[in-house]
Amino acid sequence: MPHFPSLSFFLKQRPPCPVVSARPAALPLKGPCRERGGLLSRPGRLAAWLLVWASLTLAGCAVKPVMGPEDALAPETHAPALRGVLRHGDWIVARTIRTGGNLVASVTQKPFSHAALYDAEYDSVIEATANGVHRSSLEDLVGRSQRMLVIRPLWADETSRRVAVERARVLLGKSYDFTGLVGLGTRERYYCTELCIESYRPFMGREKPDNPIPRIIQPGDMYFWGTIVHDTGP
Structure with a gap:
């Protein structure tokens, strides 16, 4: 089975943001996470990474990945x-x-x-x-x-x-x-x-x-x- 990058690989390409349980709207982000629209302030960004990760791993899934x-x-x-x-x-x-x-x-x-x-x-x-x-x-x-x-x-x-x-x-x-x-x-x-x-x-x-x-x-x-x-x- 071919090797593909894990989701953590993509997330590591960004500077780390603080991990908290609060929702983004309630989180006062500062520094590069705020200036660059960090992961926590943009939930859509995480969804985008998930889609990229899924497309790269389709060929190596434990379940049949693509059906038509x-x-x-x-x-x-x-x-x-x-x-x-x-x-x-x-x-x-x-x-x-x-x-x-x-x-x-x-x-x-x-x-x-x-x-x-x-x-x-x-x-x-x-x-x-x-x-x-x-x-x-x-x-x-x-x-x-x-x-x-x-x-x-x-x-x-x-x-x-x-x-x-x-x-x-x-x-x-x-x-x-x-x-x-x-x-x-x-x-x-x-x-x-x-x-x-x-x-x-x-x-x-x-x-x-x-x-x-x-x-x-x-x-x-x-x-x-x-x-x-x-x-x-x-």
Whole structure:
């Protein structure tokens, strides 16, 4: 396997900036970090480094790094199978085949790159992509995925399912949370797994998961907070 520079290599090309837990807006940077728009004052800069690092390491990933249309599932076969097991408020975790999916799988080194919430009343999914939070048909999601899991959230029951989907519907039209991908998000924007988790937020106090929910939620980790009830296969 060819050797590529690690992410730390790129970050070392800059003078070190102070490491603190506060958000950039609250951090009074001085010296070269402030004058040059340092890493901490510009969360987008870290995202850019991640993209560069991902593109350089695509050829050497543990998971298949690049997938295209030839890898997609057949909607006419898999959509009916998914409907047979899906319930209102279930999560669908997928390995999508577009550029964003390839980058997420490469950076996380896990076989999944996207997550969505199933709305049984509309037989569709509510998802957050680069275009924001929107509704898509199940067939559309299947047609851009290579593998899919149906995960039943840990907190799912008749009441929580209904409330979770209603909460997700309220978020339709919100912008995509690009900065949330590096742990600097806000409640006004959402990325895919953040949307799924946030929908069940009111019910999370009554049963604590064995794995606390981190600030950055990777699609490949969603099964920590639910039960896999269907897998289209590798």
